[in-house]
Amino acid sequence: MTRDVGVEESPEVWETRRARAALARIVEPGDERAGRWLEELGPVAVWRAVREGGQPLAGASAHRWAGMRLRAERTDPDRDLAAIARLGGRFVCPGDGEWPRQLDDLGASRPIGLWVRGPCSLRLVALRSVALVGARACTDYGAHVAAELGGALAERGWTVVSGAAYGVDGAAHRGALAVGGATVAVLACGVDVDYPAGHGELLRRIAADGLLVAELPPGAHPARSRFVQRNRVIAALTRGTVVVEAARRSGSLITARHAERLGRHLMAVPGPVTSGLSAGAHRLIREHATLVSDASEIVELTGAMGEVAEEPARPVVPRDLLAREAAQVLDALPAVGARDAEELARGACSSPEAVTARLHELSSLGFVERVGDRWQLCR
Template identity: 50%
Template sequence: MRPDKTTEQEKPAAEGLPREEERLSRVALMRMAEAGDPVMGRLIAEHGAVRACVNARRGVLPPEFVERERERVPASRRGTDLDRLVTSWAARYADPAADLARGREGGSRFVIPGDPEWPTQLDDLGDTRPFGLWLHGRANLRLSCLRSVSIVGARAATPYGTTVAAEMASSLGDRGWCVVSGGAYGIDGAAHRGALAAGAPTVAVLACGSDVCYPTAHEDLFRAVRAQGVVVSEWTPGSHPTRLRFLVRNRVIAALSRGTVVVQAAVRSGALNTATHASGLNRHLMAVPGPITTEVSAGCHALIREGKAVCVTAVDEIIELVGAIGDDLAPPRKGPPRPHDALNDETRRVLEAIPARGSAGPAAIAVAAGVDLATALACLGGLAAAGFVASGERGWRLSGARRG
C-alpha cells in the first residue's frame, strides 16, 4: 500500500460538497468495503465519504491514518492486514451511478447520514455505522423507528414461540409501536406477520440486497412488508446473503429500536448475537421464558439467569421498559379475585377457625381464632350475611359456597 501523495488541491473537502457527490461515494463504498468495516468507518469519519472513496479507489490512504491504524494491531501483523484490506477495496470498485440507477429502477431509495429519513440512533454504532441504507417500502424508516421494538429468535421455532412472537408484535402494533426484525423463518417471520395483522408498520433488515428475496418462501411476506412498512439493506441491489452478513446486519436490528426481545434462542444462536449488540448499545434487552425441556429456549433462560435480559411475558412489560418513564408502567399482575379477599384480618381468622367438616360453637371458634366471644359473634354474623357460613343446631358450619 502506497501512502497518499495527493496534493491538497486534488483532495475534495468534506464540507460543502454536493449531496449527490457524497451519495455516489457512499454507494461505491458499499461495494468496496464490507458492511460494518470499522477501518472504513474510521476513514469516513476522519476524511469524509468522498475523500475516503478516492483514497480507497486508488489504493492509498493518508499517512497519519495509516500510522494510527497500524498501532491498533500487534507488531507482527502491522501493515499486512491493512495492505490486504486496501487492495481489496480498490479491486471491488464499480460504477456507483449504475448501482444507484439499478436500485431506483427496482423501487429502492438510498439514504445516507444527514438525510431526513436517516435514523440518527444508528450513529450509536460508531465506527461500524452503515455507510448508507437501501430502503424499499412505503413507510418512513426514521419515523417508524422512533417507537420501535426488535423481536428476534430462532428460525427453528416451536408453535409456542411463533404464537408468542406474533401476539406480542400484534399487540405492540395496536399500541402504536413498530416491530423490527430480520425477515427470516421462525420468530422473525411471525413477528412481521403479527405487526402486519395489526395494521402497523414493520421493518425487515435483510442480509442481502433490498431486491433479493431471501428466504425465497417469504416473497409474499416481503411484498406485504414493503406495502405497509419498509425493507432495509446495507448491501448493493443484487447482493446475495452470506453467513457473515447475517451476523453483521444484527447490529442494525439492535440499533434501530429502543429494545430487543428474544422470544426463542438456543445456546448458540444468531438471535443471541443480536442480544449482544443490544447490550453493547445500552438498549433494553428482554427475553421470553419457555419450557425448560425445550432446547430452543435455553438461550433465553441463560440471558435471564445471567442477568443480561429482563424476563417479559406480556406486551405491557415490554412497553414499561422501552416507553416513557412513569407513563407506560405495566399494571401489577394479579390472580383471579376471590370472595374472601375483602375480609379484614379478624373476620378471616374467624372464618378459618370454622372446621372444614362438621360444626363448632361460637366459644370454640373464638378460642381457635384468638378473639373474644363478642368479636367472634359479630364476625360470624357478617360472614353469614355474606353467605360464607350458616348456623345450625350444632353450631356454625361453612356454607356450600365456601366449600366450593
C-alpha cells in the first residue's frame, strides 16, 4: 500500500505505525495491560502475536485472547490509514512531532495512537489548552457560562478542549468558534462518526477550523466505557480542567478526578445552591477545586507567571472620589440639621479654617449648602 500519511517514512517507522493502527482497533482505550505489552515488546511484536495466535501474552486470559484474535481477523490497518487520509486527517503516534508529550503522563494507559482530523497541529494547540466540561442536560446558566468562558479563553489565545457532547461541551466549542478561536473535540468514536447526531454540523465546523481527536479508528462507534476512557485524554491533554456545571453523578467528575490525579489544575464554576446540576461542582470546590468565575481567573492558574486575573471594577459613587480631608468633613455633618465650622472641626478633628475651605469645595460639588453661618447636607 502507498504510505499516504503525509510524509515519507522509513520502513521501520511505517511498520510501527501500521502495528499501532491495527492495535487501535483491537485494544480498547485505556487498557493498561496492553500498554505494558507495548512498553515491553513494542507495537510490531504485539500485533504479530495477536495476528498469528499462539500462546497468549502475559496476563491475558484465554477468553480475552480469543476475543482479541477475533477482532484481529477483521483488522486491516492499511484500510484504516487510507480512510483517515481520505478525510484529510492522520494517525499520530508517540514519538511523532505532532504527539503531545503530556499524554505520556498517563503511563501504561497512554493512547496507542490518536486519529486526528483538522488543520491544526495537535501538539501546538495543546500547549495552551484548557478543558471545559460539564452536564449534558445543563441549565441555560451552564450553557451561557460555558459559551462565555470558551469565547473569552479563545480570545486570549487559549485552546478550548471538550468532548462535543450536548450541553456544556457543545456550548464551550461554539463559544470558541464564535470568536475564531481554536477548539479540540476528543471523541469516544471515530472522527468520521457524527455523535451525537444532532452535533453533525458542529463537528464539521470543528474539523474545518480546529481538531477532532479519537483513540478509536474511523467508523468506530461509541460505548459507555469508551466515554469514560475518553475523559482521561481530555484531562491529560490540557493544563487544567474546568467543571462548569455538574450533578453529583456526572461524567465530567471523572474528568476532574483524572485531572487531579495527573497534577493538572482543577477548577469549578459555582452555581445556585438550589440547583442539583451545580451540586457536583460545589462538592469539587469544597474538597479540591479552585473556584473560578471568568477566563482571567482560569488563565491566572494555568498560564505563565505574570498572567494574573484583572482586578474587578468596584462600584463607584461620587462620594468615593473625594479627598480624605473632604470626606472627613462630610462625615461630620449630621443627617438632619446644620452645624457651624467650629462644631464640624471638632467632629473632623481639624482646624475651623481648614474645615471652612473643605466646606466650600463640597458646596461647589453639590454635597453641602450654607444656611447663614452654618452648613448642612444638600437635600
